[in-house]
Amino acid sequence: MNPRDTMPAARILHVDDQPETHEWLKLALERKQYEVTVATDGQSALNSFTTHRPDVVLLDHELPDQSGLEVLRHLKNADPLVEVVMLTGHGSVSLAVEAMREGAFNFVEKPVEFAVLEAVLDKALAHRNLHAEAARLRMSHERRDGLGRMVGTSPAMRRLFDLITLVAPTDASVLIRGENGTGKELVADAVHERSPRANGPIIKINCGAIPGELFESELFGHKRGAFTGALADKRGLIESADRGTLLLDEIGEMPANAQVKLLRVLQEKQVRRLGETRMFTPDFRLICATNSRLETLMADNRFREDLFFRINTVVLDIPPLRERREDIPVLSQLFLQRYAEKYEREVVRYHPSVLQRLMKHVWRGNVRELEHVVEHAVIVATGREIQLRHLPDTFRSGSTVDDTSPLCTLEDVERAAIVRTLAYTRGNKRAAADILGVYRPTLYAKMRKYGLMAPQEEVATA
Numbered sequence: 001m002n003p004r005d006t007m008p009a010a011r012i013l014h015v016d017d018q019p020e021t022h023e024w025l026k027l028a029l030e031r032k033q034y035e036v037t038v039a040t041d042g043q044s045a046l047n048s049f050t051t052h053r054p055d056v057v058l059l060d061h062e063l064p065d066q067s068g069l070e071v072l073r074h075l076k077n078a079d080p081l082v083e084v085v086m087l088t089g090h091g092s093v094s095l096a097v098e099a100m101r102e103g104a105f106n107f108v109e110k111p112v113e114f115a116v117l118e119a120v121l122d123k124a125l126a127h128r129n130l131h132a133e134a135a136r137l138r139m140s141h142e143r144r145d146g147l148g149r150m151v152g153t154s155p156a157m158r159r160l161f162d163l164i165t166l167v168a169p170t171d172a173s174v175l176i177r178g179e180n181g182t183g184k185e186l187v188a189d190a191v192h193e194r195s196p197r198a199n200g201p202i203i204k205i206n207c208g209a210i211p212g213e214l215f216e217s218e219l220f221g222h223k224r225g226a227f228t229g230a231l232a233d234k235r236g237l238i239e240s241a242d243r244g245t246l247l248l249d250e251i252g253e254m255p256a257n258a259q260v261k262l263l264r265v266l267q268e269k270q271v272r273r274l275g276e277t278r279m280f281t282p283d284f285r286l287i288c289a290t291n292s293r294l295e296t297l298m299a300d301n302r303f304r305e306d307l308f309f310r311i312n313t314v315v316l317d318i319p320p321l322r323e324r325r326e327d328i329p330v331l332s333q334l335f336l337q338r339y340a341e342k343y344e345r346e347v348v349r350y351h352p353s354v355l356q357r358l359m360k361h362v363w364r365g366n367v368r369e370l371e372h373v374v375e376h377a378v379i380v381a382t383g384r385e386i387q388l389r390h391l392p393d394t395f396r397s398g399s400t401v402d403d404t405s406p407l408c409t410l411e412d413v414e415r416a417a418i419v420r421t422l423a424y425t426r427g428n429k430r431a432a433a434d435i436l437g438v439y440r441p442t443l444y445a446k447m448r449k450y451g452l453m454a455p456q457e458e459v460a461t462a
């Protein structure tokens with residue numbers, strides 16, 4: 001659907017210091033039913049932005065009073081939903097990349113080719129509509145604590161669930177970004193399962209795991225005899241994804257030659273097996289996932305810019321777990337139930353000190369790391385409760401606590417003091433109690449409370 005069908009009078013603010021450029025562009029845009037306002041420097045652009053509230057800003061990077069990047073920052077601060085399309089000089093790719101890092105939607109090289117600009121504007125408006133709709137859903141008090149096999153109660157995850165719900169039914173290409181273990185594959189599954197292709201296959205490829213020389217034959221298939229070792233005809237993974245979804249995981253690791261070929265498939269919508277002359281038209285929805293910043297790879301010429309713009313119609317960002325600690329309790333509960341069932345354990349809850357500990361961990365391995373920690377604890381727990389001593393060693397030593405976290409209780413401080421003192425006295429509890437200024441039974445009680453007592457010691461000191 002053309003976004004202008006739903007937003008008939010989309011407002012454009014065009015910021016450029018050359019009036020002659022404005023004239024023809026303004027006329028051309030108005031002919032396409034856009035409402036156009038013009039500004040010739042940064043300050044008047046910001047003033048006009050406040051009065052007219054445009055949907056999209058076309059922003060020249062060179063302005064008489066300030067740089068386009070500065071204006072971009074001000075605009076994004078004033079309204080994070082506004083879409084900014086930068087107009088850049090020929091060959092200034094690094095500037096464009098910088099602008100996109102600062103939140104620009106896209107860029108168009110000058111001299112502007114109207115058809116190109118129009119296509120970019122359409123995409124920008126579609127993007128804005130989608131985000132506005134997601135914001136509306138949030139405002140309507142619809143609270144989601146999960147989607148598909150994902151759980152999460154943090155604002156960031158709720159936003160993500162809303163966005164997935166909106167994007168899934170469309171056929172738009174999706175780029176999922178997130179560190180390892182944040183749940184990119186689950187997000188891809190959720191998109192597929194909520195799309196009209198749900199009854200079709202979802203084919204997943206880890207681009208980092210296929211050796212460079214095999215990539216093309218894996219992706220496109222080959223005819224028998226196409227190369228040494230091609231003993232039989234082979235269907236490519238793209239062919240297998242017909243009527244379904246193709247997930248290209250770790251897309252940043254795709255070899256350069258395969259990037260060119262993939263781009264061609266996306267442009268021409270046709271595929272040919274290696275060594276074959278016949279073309280066929282695959283029908284698949286593309287989802288890509290990455291844990292690296294593609295912008296950085298592009299700046300290093302390791303990822304093709306034209307491919308980037310093909311795959312990033314909708315971007316779904318999954319924040320690292322340490323930036324959404326509110327999700328830790330629900331995730332921990334989910335994994336506790338999952339593994340208690342799997343290993344037939346009676347365990348049903350966490351001791352509060354365990355949850356506190358989990359809340360403070362740095363979680364460099366994100367949700368996957370949390371899942372493994374809980375699995376470990378469930379396996380070694382014998383009663384109904386997970387205690388600190390059931391956590392892996394790294395947790396008990398406290399070495400992976402995020403010391404910069406503001407989440408610190410008096411109990412944390414007390415526990416840390418006991419651990420430190422016992423280390424100093426090499427486990428001698430009498431000496432530790434003396435240093436800490438408490439009676440030995442008090443120290444024992446606290447060690448028990450914080451799960452610092454080995455089971456045999458518990459019996460001896462009870």
Ligand SMILES: Nc1ncnc2c1ncn2[C@@H]1O[C@H](COP(=O)(O)OP(=O)(O)OP(=O)(O)O)[C@@H](O)[C@H]1O
Binds near residue numbers: 150368
């Ligand atoms: N929000 C969530 N709710 C429930 N489980 C989750 C959630 N996020 C991640 N997981 C679980 O964490 C593990 C890692 O998730 P997943 O494999 O989707 O991550 P990933 O980002 O694709 O990782 P990688 O980049 O390493 O491939 C999986 O077992 C998944 O089930």
